[in-house]
Amino acid sequence: MTAYPEKLEKVGDEKFRIRWDDGHVSEYGFRYLRQQCRCAACRDEFTGAPLLDPESVPNDLKASKATLVGNYAVAFQFSDGHGSGIYTFEALRQICPCCKK
Ligand SMILES: [Zn+2]
Ligand SMILES: [Zn+2]
Structure with missing residues (x-):
């Protein structure tokens, strides 16, 4: 069973919050989200090995836009140009900072 977001919102400039339908609330810093990016430029498609150096992500990274993709995903436009x-x-639920070990 996969939880579904009931509410998605930007919190200030640096955070994104999701309220899930099972009552859980997740808060993600945009820098953290950027570091977790799974696109082909950030992660090897075949091995899953990270191609992005997490330290290269600016400390003050923001997201200018968060767009719903269908009813299954969110796309972020980050201030470092990555989109x-x-x-x-x-995946968002899996990388929830308070659940992830
Ligand atoms: Zn990426
Ligand atoms: Zn959590």
Whole structure:
């Protein structure tokens, strides 16, 4: 079973919050989200190995836009120019900072 977001909102300039239909609330810093990007430029498609150096992501990274993709994902336009990452709800739940170990 996959949780579904009931509410998605930007919190100030640096955070994104999702309220899930099972009552869980996740808060993600945009820098953290950027570091978790799974697009082909950031992660090797075949091995899953990270191609992005997490330290290269600016500390003050913001997102200028968050767009819903169908009813299964969110795409972010980041202030470092990166905008090809699509974050499925399932992946977002998996990388929830308070759940992730
Ligand atoms: Zn990416
Ligand atoms: Zn959590």
